[in-house]
Structures are given as C-alpha cells and as structure tokens.
Amino acid sequence: MEEASPMKRPMLRMALGLLCAGVLCGLPAARAADTGAAPVRADSKQRQWRLHDFTRIELVPREPGAPDNLQPVQLQAEALRQQLALLQYSGRSGSQALFASDELAELVGPLAQALERAGPADDVLLLSTARREGGLLAPPTAITARLFVQRDGLELIVHDARFEFYEAYRGAQIQPHFVFGSRAAAGPASIAVSGTPGRRADWVSIALPSAAAAAAAAAPATMPSKPLPTDNAQGSDDIERRLETLKRLREKGLITEDEYQQKRRDILQRL
Amino acid sequence: MKTIRSAVPHALALAAALVASQAQAVDFDGYLRTGPGATSKDSARACYNLGSLGGGHYRLGNECDFYGEFGLAQTGTTEGVAWKAKVMFNEYNGGTDVGGSSSSFEQMYVEGKGFDIAPGTNFWIGKRFYGRKDVHILDTFFVRMDGVGAGADQIDLGGAKLGVAYFSSDSFKGFGDPGNGASKSPGNRFNVDVSEIGLNPGGALRVTGTVTQGNYDNVTAGKGTSGFGLSLQHTQDIASLGGGNTLWLQYAQGSAGLDGNFGTANAESSVKKVRLVESLAWQVGEFGGQAVALIGQQDKDDINATAKFKELSIGGRASYALTKNFKLVGELGYMQKKPDGSDTQKLTKFTFAPTLSAGPGFWSRPELRLYVTTAKWNEAANTASGLGGLTGLGNGKTSGTSYGAQAEIWF
Numbered sequence: 001m002e003e004a005s006p007m008k009r010p011m012l013r014m015a016l017g018l019l020c021a022g023v024l025c026g027l028p029a030a031r032a033a034d035t036g037a038a039p040v041r042a043d044s045k046q047r048q049w050r051l052h053d054f055t056r057i058e059l060v061p062r063e064p065g066a067p068d069n070l071q072p073v074q075l076q077a078e079a080l081r082q083q084l085a086l087l088q089y090s091g092r093s094g095s096q097a098l099f100a101s102d103e104l105a106e107l108v109g110p111l112a113q114a115l116e117r118a119g120p121a122d123d124v125l126l127l128s129t130a131r132r133e134g135g136l137l138a139p140p141t142a143i144t145a146r147l148f149v150q151r152d153g154l155e156l157i158v159h160d161a162r163f164e165f166y167e168a169y170r171g172a173q174i175q176p177h178f179v180f181g182s183r184a185a186a187g188p189a190s191i192a193v194s195g196t197p198g199r200r201a202d203w204v205s206i207a208l209p210s211a212a213a214a215a216a217a218a219a220p221a222t223m224p225s226k227p228l229p230t231d232n233a234q235g236s237d238d239i240e241r242r243l244e245t246l247k248r249l250r251e252k253g254l255i256t257e258d259e260y261q262q263k264r265r266d267i268l269q270r271l
Numbered sequence: 272m273k274t275i276r277s278a279v280p281h282a283l284a285l286a287a288a289l290v291a292s293q294a295q296a297v298d299f300d301g302y303l304r305t306g307p308g309a310t311s312k313d314s315a316r317a318c319y320n321l322g323s324l325g326g327g328h329y330r331l332g333n334e335c336d337f338y339g340e341f342g343l344a345q346t347g348t349t350e351g352v353a354w355k356a357k358v359m360f361n362e363y364n365g366g367t368d369v370g371g372s373s374s375s376f377e378q379m380y381v382e383g384k385g386f387d388i389a390p391g392t393n394f395w396i397g398k399r400f401y402g403r404k405d406v407h408i409l410d411t412f413f414v415r416m417d418g419v420g421a422g423a424d425q426i427d428l429g430g431a432k433l434g435v436a437y438f439s440s441d442s443f444k445g446f447g448d449p450g451n452g453a454s455k456s457p458g459n460r461f462n463v464d465v466s467e468i469g470l471n472p473g474g475a476l477r478v479t480g481t482v483t484q485g486n487y488d489n490v491t492a493g494k495g496t497s498g499f500g501l502s503l504q505h506t507q508d509i510a511s512l513g514g515g516n517t518l519w520l521q522y523a524q525g526s527a528g529l530d531g532n533f534g535t536a537n538a539e540s541s542v543k544k545v546r547l548v549e550s551l552a553w554q555v556g557e558f559g560g561q562a563v564a565l566i567g568q569q570d571k572d573d574i575n576a577t578a579k580f581k582e583l584s585i586g587g588r589a590s591y592a593l594t595k596n597f598k599l600v601g602e603l604g605y606m607q608k609k610p611d612g613s614d615t616q617k618l619t620k621f622t623f624a625p626t627l628s629a630g631p632g633f634w635s636r637p638e639l640r641l642y643v644t645t646a647k648w649n650e651a652a653n654t655a656s657g658l659g660g661l662t663g664l665g666n667g668k669t670s671g672t673s674y675g676a677q678a679e680i681w682f
Contacts, residue, residue, distance in 0.1 A: 045351075045390075046348075046351040046385070048348070048353065048385070049348045049353075050346060050347075050348050050353035050355075050384070051346060051347065051348070052298055052344075052346050053298065053344070053346065053355075056353075110348070134629075136299065136682065137629075137637065137680065137682050138629075138682075139629075139636075139682070167632065167634040167635055167636060167681070168552075168634045170300075170302075170634075170636075170681040170682075171407055171634040171636070171681065172405070172407055172552055172561070172634065173403060173404050173405060174515060174552075177508075248510075251513075251555065251556055
C-alpha cells in the first residue's frame with residue numbers, strides 16, 4: 001500500500017490547518033496550532049476498513065487484562081477464507097455456516113490486512129452485515145466478533161451470529177448498538193468449527209496456515225497482568241446471564257418454545 | 272423529466288445486474304408502498320387528514336398515493352480513506368392510476384472518512400437525506416435536514432458527536448427542490464447537530480440548531496427573511512418493552528422549520544413555532560406498536576395570511592401476531608387544529624388491517640395488508656379544507672369509510 005504524498009503547498013496546508021483547527025477535525029486545537037496542522041498519514045495508521053454501512057473491520061486496544069497478542073501475522077486471504085468457511089453457528093434452523101460465501105470473499109482481504117497491521121496490543125473487531133437468508137428482500141443480519149492471534153491460532157469470539165437490527169433501523173431510525181465478543185464474558189452465540197465445539201460456546205480457535213502459525217508460536221508469550229476468568233470460573237454468573245438472554249429472545253418471539261427449552265437444557269448442563 | 276423516467280428502468284436493470292453479479296459489492300436498499308382502494312360509488316378513494324398540520328397524518332389505510340425509493344451505494348476503503356457514493360431515485364403518484372407520476376434523484380452524494388488532515392471526520396458533498404428521525408405512523412420526520420449541501424460530521428467531542436452542514440437551495444426548499452435556477456427566492460441554511468450526548472443509562476440527547484437566510488428580495492417584506500431553529504431530541508432505550516422512547520421539544524422562527532430544514536420562505540422573523548412530541552415504540556412478545564402525542568403552536572403569519580393556531584395529535588398503531596406470518600393491526604388517531612378566530616377542526620380515524628408479514632414483529636416487512644378505515648370529522652374541518660371538504664369529494668359529509676389493500680416494504 002502506497003503512502004499518500006505529503007502536501008507540498010505551505011499555503012494550502014495553512015488554510016487546511018485553519019479550517020481544521022479545534023474540534024472540526026477531531027484534533028486537539030493546540031496541536032493544530034503548534035505544528036501548523038502537520039497532516040496525519042491515515043494510510044500508514046489505518047485502523048478501520050469500512051466495506052458497507054454496517055460492515056467494517058476495526059483495530060481497537062485489546063481488552064484490559066488480556067495477554068499480548070501474537071500479531072502482526074501475515075495470512076493469505078484464500079487460506080483464511082477456507083478456515084473461516086468451516087465455521088458454523090447454532091441458529092433457529094439448526095447448524096448453519098456462520099458466513100455466507102460471498103460475504104466471506106469480501107471480508108478476508110481486509111481482515112488479513114488488519115491482522116497484518118495489528119500489534120500485540122490490538123484486538124480486531126468485526127462487524128459484518130449481510131442478507132444471508134431469503135435473498136434481496138430479507139433483512140440483513142449482523143455478525144459481531146472479536147479476533148486476535150494466540151498460540152492456538154486465530155481466536156474468534158462471536159457475540160452475535162445473527163443480530164437483527166435492520167428493520168427497526170429502517171422503520172424508525174433506531175440506531176443499533178453492536179456488542180462484540182469478549183474474553184471475559186460469554187455472549188449468546190454458539191459456534192463451532194466443522195461441528196467441533198470451541199473452548200467456549202461463543203469462542204473458537206482457528207488453525208493458522210503453517211507459516212503464520214510458526215511465526216505466532218515463535219513469538220514470546222506474555223502472561224496476562226491479571227488472570228482472565230475462564231469458562232469454569234465464570235460459573236453461575238455467566239449461566240444466569242445466558243439464561244436471561246435466552247428468556248428475552250423467547251419473549252420477543254425470536255425463538256420458539258422448543259428452541260428455548262432445548263437451549264435452556266444445554267446451558268444448565270454446564271452447571 | 273422524460274430523460275429521468277427513461278433512466279429509471281435502466282438504473283434498475285443496472286442495479287439488478289450489479290447485485291446479481293457482486294452480491295456484496297453494491298448495496299441496494301429501498302422502500303415502497305402501493306395498492307388499490309376505494310371509498311364509495313362514483314367517487315375517488317378518500318383519505319383523511321387535517322390540512323396544514325406539521326404533525327403529519329395517521330397513515331395506516333390512509334394513503335391515497337403510491338411511492339417508492341430505490342438506492343444504490345458503493346462503499347470501500349482506499350488508501351485508508353473510507354468512501355461511500357450513493358444515488359437514490361424515487362417514483363411518486365398522488366393517486367393509484369397510471370400516468371401523472373414523477374421521478375427524481377432524491378439522493379446523489381459522496382462522503383469520505385479517514386483523510387490525513389482529519390482522520391476521524393466524515394466529509395460529504397451532494398444531495399441527500401440527512402439527520403432524519405421520524406415517527407413512522409405519522410409519516411413525518413421530526414428532524415430532517417435533507418437538501419443539497421456540504422458538511423462534516425462524526426466529529427468526536429469526547430462524549431458526543433458533532434456535525435456541521437451548509438445547504439443552499441434555489442427555491443428555498445429542502446426536499447424535492449427542483450433546483451432549476453428559475454426561482455427568485457433562493458436560500459442558505461446552516462445546521463449544527465450535536466448528538467449522542469449521554470445523559471442517563473440508555474438515554475441520549477441530540478441538539479440540532481438551524482439558521483436560515485433568504486437570499487432574495489421579498490416583494491412584501493422587502494428582503495429575504497432570516498430564521499432560527501432549535502430542536503432537542505431525547506431517545507431512551509427501554510429494554511423491558513423491547514423498544515424505546517423519543518421526545519422532541521422544538522422551536523423555530525422566521526424562515527426556519529421545526530425539523531431543521533427551511534420552513535416558510537418569506538415568513539417574518541416574528542413568526543414563531545413550537546412543538547412538543549412524545550413517541551413510544553414497543554415489542555413485547557407478539558404485541559408491538561408505536562404511539563405518539565403531539566402539541567404545537569404557530570404564530571400569526573401576516574405575509575402568508577395564516578392565523579395563529581394550536582394543534583394537537585394523539586394516537587397509536589398496535590399489532591398482534593397470531594402466527595409468525597399473520598398479524599392483526601389497528602390504528603387509532605385523533606387530530607385537532609384551533610386557528611384564532613375560527614372553530615376547532617377535529618378528526619378521528621380508525622383502521623383495522625389483517626396483515627401478512629415476513630415476521631411477527633411490528634417493524635417486520637414486507638407487509639401485505641387489507642384494510643378498512645373509518646373516519647369522523649366536523650364541519651369546521653370541512654370548511655377549512657375548501658370547497659371539496661376534508662376528503663376533497665365535495666359531498667359535505669362529515670364521516671367516511673375507505674377500504675383497500677396495500678403492500679409496504681423496506682429493504
């Protein structure tokens with residue numbers, strides 16, 4: 001990726017600096033004044049890839065208390081696509097592919113770029129919205145997930161596998177509030193790789209292509225500054241939260257009574 | 272217009288081709304409502320509304336027009352800049368007959384975020400819908416800064432977002448502006464929009480300021496009139512109801528509108544308007560709906576020969592899903608307007624609509640609905656509407672019933 005040419009016209013720079021002084025450009029006013037508004041090269045510090053109104057990939061500071069991630073890693077987009085295509089989620093109609101094929105084809109390039117750009121202190125947030133079922137007239141649903149690289153591979157924590165927000169947004173301009181997966185608390189999603197459950201219902205480790213895996217394994221691992229809660233350690237709080245979420249889904253009519261009872265049994269078995 | 276009309280089918284074909292070949296590459300969104308209806312023998316279909324009210328009308332089973340809008344957008348990130356270009360065309364007909372409809376490009380703009388001089392700011396230029404927030408059952412946007420303009424938004428204030436925009440209009444209108452250069456009443460508008468101000472858990476405040484300036488000589492007032500508006504909007508998520516609440520307190524004077532757009536072009540600055548709107552939406556199990564209450568007042572406008580008036584509107588629409596795909600929908604609304612020196616105009620309207628839908632939710636679309644609408648109003652409402660009376664049928668009646676079928680979809 002080429003870097004943008006710095007502006008070479010002092011007058012133009014000064015004019016833009018004045019235009020952008022203060023809050024207009026989101027830069028501290030003092031900095032704009034002190035430096036003559038020296039431009040920040042966004043392309044060298046790109047932290048967001050926007051693909052559609054509700055599809056974007058973003059680098060954010062990793063969650064507090066989490067160990068250093070093993071990024072950056074270089075991944076081939078096609079290899080990443082093949083791995084992500086194996087992901088499945090448990091939905092109303094049973095187990096289904098998490099990503100649509102055309103959705104994935106579009107995501108993997110920017111996702112590979114993000115993982116190459118990310119540092120050990122970054123997590124990658126993924127928001128992907130697509131019309132996955134029912135064609136053009138079906139309301140789009142969103143996947144919200146957090147990704148990072150650790151020794152086991154690419155870690156993927158999905159909060160929502162099919163977040164339904166679009167109709168309320170279109171009908172009443174209700175702005176969606178997206179919540180991404182978290183190491184600390186399990187979300188409502190249930191995902192697996194080729195039918196094999198992950199370390200948590202919403203969390204799977206995806207094997208990296210060999211070159212990337214070797215690089216990740218060679219990287220020094222850092223222990224977390226404080227231990228993160230594990231699946232077992234979360235105990236009743238986590239289960240209570242998931243039961244409440246499940247109950248809410250049933251009350252909203254988003255899942256059937258049978259689905260509610262089946263999922264409830266699954267959750268209670270974890271006690 | 273001929274050119275545009277002929278362009279629409281081509282644009283649709285292009286859209287279909289793009290969407291078919293690159294499902295994720297081009298975004299295609301839209302809205303339409305259409306369907307037949309009737310009121311009585313030997314007359315056109317009637318709809319029921321008090322004229323000149325800013326608060327809209329109760330729309331279920333009460334739309335005599337048909338309308339559709341179809342948008343294409345391309346979004347992508349290049350060299351760190353996230354670009355989006357969007358066009359949207361529409362089709363409108365005041366009745367349901369063929370012919371006499373109009374098409375136009377409602378939106379045509381480009382925006383970008385991630386520029387090196389201001390990475391966090393979104394810049395845009397063009398013709399667009401902007402900052403909209405509505406009450407669906409009234410078909411009214413209570414904030415609507417649409418127009419031809421340029422601006423910057425998503426500016427992080429640390430706990431809030433700032434947007435600033437400038438709009439210019441050849442005919443002092445913000446929406447459907449022909450922009451043909453023939454008008455002699457152009458106007459300028461400047462909006463400041465501060466949003467996402469966190470006030471309380473689940474609640475956010477939005478403050479929208481509007482300044483308008485007529486750039487022309489008004490024959491009556493002597494010059495283009497100026498205006499000012501301020502809108503406060505508070506939105507509140509209510510998880511227990513599966514919905515939320517929106518409250519507006521709005522003020523405008525002169526040529527500014529309450530919704531943040533241009534108002535009446537030549538209204539003197541002494542003409543003041545104020546409006547309070549409360550709207551609640553919910554979805555609890557199979558029971559969903561939206562309710563609204565509105566009170567407003569507008570001063571006497573000498574130049575446009577309108578008396579001071581007060582308005583009131585209260586009503587709601589509720590749906591109950593009997594199955595996943597079948598719901599019963601009803602809407603009840605009451606409106607009144609009291610001009611100084613005249614009797615109070617009153618209208619009550621009720622609609623029952625068995626509806627087929629993609630899902631059980633209130634907002635679930637598409638919907639295929641049959642409806643029966645009945646309305647009652649008073650003589651003052653007929654008188655205020657002119658010779659044709661409130662329905663335009665000119666039969667002197669103060670009640671009526673309409674029926675029909677309508678499809679509505681947004682996607």
